[in-house]
Amino acid sequence: MNEAPELEGALGISAVERDTGVAKDTLRVWERRYGFPAPMRDANGERLYPAAQVEKLRLVRRLLDQGRRPAKVVGADVEELRALIVEGEAGAGATPVPCPLLQYVRLHRSAELAAALRQALLRQGLQGFVADTIAPLNQAIGEAWMRGEIEVAEEHLYTEQVQNVLRAAIGAYAGTGAPPRVLLSTFPDEVHTLGLLMVEATLAPEGADCLSLGARTPIVDLREAAVGGGFDVVGLSFSAAYPWRQALDGLLELRAMLPASIAIWAGGAALKGRQKRLPGVRVVEDLADTLAALREWRAAAAD
Amino acid sequence: MNEAPELEGALGISAVERDTGVAKDTLRVWERRYGFPAPMRDANGERLYPAAQVEKLRLVRRLLDQGRRPAKVVGADVEELRALIVEGEAGAGATPVPCPLLQYVRLHRSAELAAALRQALLRQGLQGFVADTIAPLNQAIGEAWMRGEIEVAEEHLYTEQVQNVLRAAIGAYAGTGAPPRVLLSTFPDEVHTLGLLMVEATLAPEGADCLSLGARTPIVDLREAAVGGGFDVVGLSFSAAYPWRQALDGLLELRAMLPASIAIWAGGAALKGRQKRLPGVRVVEDLADTLAALREWRAAAAD
């Protein structure tokens, strides 16, 4: 309905919300309180954010996701922000995560990337491939992206190629359906599906009957699907960018809707390390823990 | 921050936006203008939408997607809406598009769906499968969705299963790179990727060097990618839900950004049948026409 893509490379508030993930209301209140962003106005008095400010907003977003407070970062200048990113990375990650495949995540090397991924899959097996290649590669890509070493298009390219390989591999397990029956999806404002595929790729070789709905299933439909489809477990994935608090709220809401006989498993970077207690929700720390959850479920079901 | 999980099954305005796809501002303005929805208020004066109203909003949304005007549907009662849905479907579709696979698009029949898809693929070959099975099935699903015969979750399920099969099949052509080099994606507000996969599945067997970036690539990044990656063609896909005019604007903008040596191909339901004059853009009517475009390009390149 909108999207006049703003000739000089400046974006409207809606486009900025889409590109940075910062809500329109929040953008306006930041401007009021911290003096940043300071968009221009078009002929109609509507905000127009220059590309540089959008870029800085992306930085700010990353820092907030790292746990910083807005008062410290919204308003600081770009130099300071970059310093903070390096600092935060050193403190948190500690591991630089070097990954040999990273060099192939380039538009003109897509064929090599695809080949290398397939080769790694054959070498490590599906579960090992996901845990030892894809997971670190994901993290490396995320960090490289934050450092501005990777283009948007290249990140898309990477996601596509990994999907191709994983989906083909998962397809090989089609039809081997043993309990539990697991329904996988994400909440409506989470678009990242790689996490779901990784879980599916981890569970499928164990003979679990996995079904992914992809991203963005409304909570109500999730309940309908879980109950109507006779599922034992509903699995949700949350990427690092997902607001932590929102995940908890959504999980509690879903928990209240589902019968107690259906388990909820939740995992992903947004939940990692947070030890919020979620009654009735199994928080999965990583892929290995996913397998643990599977064993727990089967042990409990055996009684 | 939000999401007090709405004890009586009523949702806050944010949750309703998520679940229905109607923006908060729009919900408020509908209330002001048409008297619907008419949410309750919580202790703090904030809107609380009862489940029934959310359900009705879903109906309204469907009718708007069908092309109805808000004045006619927001405000009508549920009976009328249901009547309109039946009527609209009779007038528009005309062809019931019976598709045998449609019966398997059920949560408890996902295994049968996957098996039937694979079987059809083997029987028809990749190109035939896409043209004669997936394309009609897509349309049938769309119509069934309009009629309310299909759940959100079931539509997601379908998309996932088709992706699994297509991506596995496309993977088999990896590495066979003959010109032209084709970059595929969608504009930032188009999330549907099935169209891209169908194009890729149609071109790959012809030996074309296809690379999909998935959905939602910003136009600027599309230019960077096309130029930097040495592509000959940029292909864009537009689902039926995409605003027609917006597609034209975006295509013209992209055309202006790209060097003349890079062709633009555009296709999808949003462009089908429209009388369009788009200088420098090859509008592709359907999958067969995609192959025609490929032949044209190769003929021109041979000079």
Add this chain to the structure above:
DNA sequence: CGTTCATTTCTGTCCTGGACAAAGTTGAAA
């Protein structure tokens, strides 16, 4: 009768500026 163009109506998005509860932080008491 079908097209093209101008005018009116409809509709979604944006605006300002105020309010408030939940989340986070601090510091004193146990």
Add this chain to the structure above:
DNA sequence: TTTCAACTTTGTCCAGGACAGAAATGAACG
């Protein structure tokens, strides 16, 4: 060290007004 109360920060919501672009309508024309 932990617990809890008081304080500060921060994102979301609200009202009600404005307006541009899309859709519908009507007029002029071939």
